[in-house]
Amino acid sequence: MIKAVALTKKFGELVAVNAIDLDIEEGEIFGFLGPNGAGKTTTIKLLTGLLKPTSGQAFIGGYDIQLEYKQAKHLIGYLPETPYLYEKLTGFEFLNFVADLYSLDNFTKKRIPQLLETFNLFQNKDHLIEGYSYGMRQKLVLSSLLLHNPKVIIIDEPMSGLDPKSSKIVKNILKELAQEGVTILISTHILALAQELCHRIGVIDEGRLIALGTIDELKALVKRSDSLEEIFLELTR
Amino acid sequence: MTSSSIIKVKLTIFKNILLRTSKTKLLFFFILAMFLLGGLFALLYYGLKYFEVSSPFGPYLSERLFSFFFMTLLVMLIFSNLINSYTTLYSSKENEYLLTLPLDHHWIFSVKFIESTLLSSWALMLLAIPLVITMGFLKNLPLSFYLRSASLLSIFIFIPASLGILLAITLASLFPKKRERALLFGILILLLPFCLFFIRYYRVDPRADSHIFLYRILDGLAFASSPLLPNHWLVKGMSEDYLYYLLLLGSNALMGFYLSLLIAKRLYYPSWSKWHSAETGEKGYLGASWIESLFQGMNPAIKAIIVKDIKTFFREPTLWGQLLLFLGLLLIYLPSLKDIGGPLYTLFYRHFIITLNIGGVGLILSTLNTRFVFPIFSLEGMRFWMIRLSRLEAPTLILIKFVSSSILCLVTTLTFFILTNITLRTPPFMSLISYSIILLMSLAMSGLSLGLGVLFSNLKVDNPTVVVSGLGGTINGVLCLIYVILVEVLVGLPVFLHLAGYLKTSLYHILLGFSFMGILLLSLGFCLIPLRLGIRALKEMEF
Structure with missing residues (x-):
């Protein structure tokens, strides 16, 4: 469902992403780990079509993200690390706007109150977003990306700013979606989250994918049976 | 879909801003705009x-x-x-x-x-x-x-x-x-x-x-x-x-x-x-060392803020x-x-050109101050707590910003005026008067813009255009303009009366003196009142 073929991105002389190959299956939750500045966010920006690769290709649901970007982006729900929100809209207006952007019909739009309810935002739906807390904003963007029933969800730091209750809700939703066949790519620093949610994990360092596999496969790779944290530290030493 | 949806949402945003702006504020904006446009019309028409x-x-x-x-x-x-x-x-x-x-x-x-x-x-x-x-x-x-x-x-x-x-x-x-x-x-x-x-x-x-x-x-x-x-x-x-x-x-x-x-x-x-x-x-050009060396011996916190402001400006x-x-x-x-000489090259002509230049430079100063000095505090944004938590008191903070912005305005405009006076071969006394007026204008408009910048600060945005186009920015722009017009009237009045034959040369010089005093008082008012209000507002500000 998500595929990268020798995906490379250079920022001047700096090789931020170096010939990455990825193939993430339908219904899979894939964890993307790496130290700060390793190239995680750049890879995500290449996969979502925000940046043009220097070489290589990225595919979403079989569509080339550069050549068939409209079809590919229709399949994606993307939550960046610092999401953009229209401060002077209310939460309800924002979700309606997103629904319009995806040309959703009135029947699908009926999911808006339901999503707001799920994320405990219903009572604030008519308040301007500028008054929302960080966690509320994060939940609103999560609601917006679920609105059009995406086949692929790409999230940069999904639990950032969420309280324990909301984190639990998000984790459950992601698990349910994966069971329904949605492919999920999570970039995170929270190793416990990756260990709990992800079927497979990719570790990126200095732009290269240095390890890829299930937790057991990674353990075998570093010949240790410790926690994911120990494996991560060993790999990115 | 798409573009119409985006336009629709922009209109909703506009509606939300309008609905949530108080009627008094809107009325104030309207009166201000009418006053500004009416003044400009009168100036152009006459x-x-x-x-x-x-x-x-x-x-x-x-x-x-x-x-x-x-x-x-x-x-x-x-x-x-x-x-x-x-x-x-x-x-x-x-x-x-x-x-x-x-x-x-x-x-x-x-x-x-x-x-x-x-x-x-x-x-x-x-x-x-x-x-x-x-x-x-x-x-x-x-x-x-x-x-x-x-x-x-x-x-x-x-x-x-x-x-x-x-x-x-x-x-x-x-x-x-x-x-x-x-x-x-x-x-x-x-x-x-x-x-x-x-x-x-x-x-x-x-x-x-x-x-x-x-x-x-x-x-x-x-x-x-x-x-x-x-x-x-x-x-x-x-x-x-x-x-x-x-x-x-x-x-x-x-x-x-x-x-x-x-x-x-x-x-x-x-x-x-x-x-x-x-x-x-x-890499940040304009390395740290030589700028810092300019402020040696200064209080480290004050130095840090000045050096930061200089680097930010040039970067x-x-x-x-x-x-x-x-x-x-x-x-x-x-x-x-x-290359203007002969009959036109009189003392009066030089005064006339200086008057025009003061008006022109005043307009440039008002733009610079509204565009750059007014949003200084707002642009510190969420980072402002860092400065506010330092040991620096509100008056010191404002004074630092005031001195640095005044120097910036002064260096630019004074360079231009020195060149103009050399070109016009203006007598030393007249040159001195013009430099003093420029100094007063730089101080007045920096003080006004800084003070109002704190009073109308918006710490939630990073875009200076948004800060400047708000109510505070508009008021600042209008007040700067009024100040420039008043200065121009005070400087230009003796020239006009002299030209119209109402004033002998001896009286012309006396009136010039009175004009200068008027500009001094006006500038002090435009500078100090907003600065005081700004300092008071900063002391009460919560982050």
């Missing part, structure tokens, strides 16, 4: 009427001046669109969001085109209103003239918008993230029409004859009436062949938009990606870029003072 009555060249000159005003408007609109669209198309977070959605890139571009055009043009269009009304009043034109003018103007703005936006895309493609180079390039292009004026102006024999002097100005302004320029079509359409010029403007505006769209289809997304892929981790090309544009204009203009 100034041009005086020209028309007092000189045989009057009507001809006022027509040329109208063309030149609209030419200036055209250039300002191109520049404003260039700056705004560069930000709107490339560095805006909204675009990063929109580009992740299944939207055609050129649809995103077209929405941004409209947004940038409206944002860049509304203030300048407001300024065009008194200009149009002046034209109508001077020539006793019927009501239909104003309706024609409104329709022509609303189409006209799309031509400079297309040019500015095309320039922004080209510069972003050629110099991704090298904003300094892009801006310098843009400034050079925009200085071109003014260079043209002075090239024509210098072509004529500079012998001292008042008619030749007038002829030189008329000839210099002639390029603004070129039939190839949209501002000429606009002025012509207001007075004759309305439909022809409306269609001419309309077809060119459409062509401009279509051309921008065609180019955006090919270049917008690649240039956006290129802009965001430009080499990161750029942010939009800040010094506009300053450079103003300086460029002034430097082009300066040599024109040199």
Whole structure:
């Protein structure tokens, strides 16, 4: 469902992403780990079509993200690390706007109150977003990306700013979606989250994918049976 | 779907802002705008009427001046669109969001085109209103003239918008993230029409004859009436062949938009990606050591803030870029003072030129202060807690910002005035008076803008345009303008009375002294009252 073929991105002389190959299956939750500045966010920006690769290709649901970007982006729900929100809209207006952007019909739009309810935002739906807390904003963007029933969800730091209750809700939703066949790519620093949610994990360092596999496969790779944290530290030493 | 949805949401945002703004605030805005526009109209109307009555060249000159005003408007609109669209198309977070959605890139571009055009043009269009009304009043034109003018103007703005936006895309493609180079390039292009004026102006024999002097100005302004320029079509359409010029403007505006769209289809997304892929981790030029050495022995906290402000200023090309544009204009203009001699070269003439220069520099100072000094506190934004938690007291903080912004204003304007006085061979006493007035103006407008900047601070935004275009920014701009007008009246009154024969030379000098005292008191009021209010507001501010 998500595929990268020798995906490379250079920022001047700096090789931020170096010939990455990825193939993430339908219904899979894939964890993307790496130290700060390793190239995680750049890879995500290449996969979502925000940046043009220097070489290589990225595919979403079989569509080339550069050549068939409209079809590919229709399949994606993307939550960046610092999401953009229209401060002077209310939460309800924002979700309606997103629904319009995806040309959703009135029947699908009926999911808006339901999503707001799920994320405990219903009572604030008519308040301007500028008054929302960080966690509320994060939940609103999560609601917006679920609105059009995406086949692929790409999230940069999904639990950032969420309280324990909301984190639990998000984790459950992601698990349910994966069971329904949605492919999920999570970039995170929270190793416990990756260990709990992800079927497979990719570790990126200095732009290269240095390890890829299930937790057991990674353990075998570093010949240790410790926690994911120990494996991560060993790999990115 | 898409573009209409984005436009719809922008309208909802506008409605939300309007609904949540108090009625008193809106009324205040309205009265302020009326006051500003009314004042500008009075200035233009009586100034041009005086020209028309007092000189045989009057009507001809006022027509040329109208063309030149609209030419200036055209250039300002191109520049404003260039700056705004560069930000709107490339560095805006909204675009990063929109580009992740299944939207055609050129649809995103077209929405941004409209947004940038409206944002860049509304203030300048407001300024065009008194200009149009002046034209109508001077020539006793019927009501239909104003309706024609409104329709022509609303189409006209799309031509400079297309040019500015095309320039922004080209510069972003050629110099991704090298904003300094892009801006310098843009400034050079925009200085071109003014260079043209002075090239024509210098072509004529500079012998001292008042008619030749007038002829030189008329000839210099002639390029603004070129039939190839949209501002000429606009002025012509207001007075004759309305439909022809409306269609001419309309077809060119459409062509401009279509051309921008065609180019955006090919270049917008690649240039956006290129802009965001430009080499990161750029080293901060203007190393720390030598700047810090300038402030040796100073309190470390004060030094830290000053050094930070200096570095931020030089590393942010939009800040010094506009300053450079103003300086460029002034430097082009300066040599024109040199070759006037003979009967015109009197003490009075020098005073007259200095009066005009004080007005011009005052307007530049008011723009600089509203654009850059007013948002200083707001732009500290969420980082402000860091400074506020230091041991520095509110008055010290304000004083630091006040001194640094005053020095910046003073260095720029004083350089220009020293050059002017040398060129004009102004006597030392008169030079000293002009330097003192410039010093007072720099202090007054910095104090005013800083004080109001704290009073009307908005710590939630990072975009200076948003801060400046709010209520506080508008009030600041208007007060700066009022201050400049008052100073100009005080400086110009003795000249006017002397010229009209009401004043003997001895009284002229006494009145000059009184004028100076008036400016001193006025400046102190404009500087100290807002500063005090700002300090009080900062002490009570919560982060």
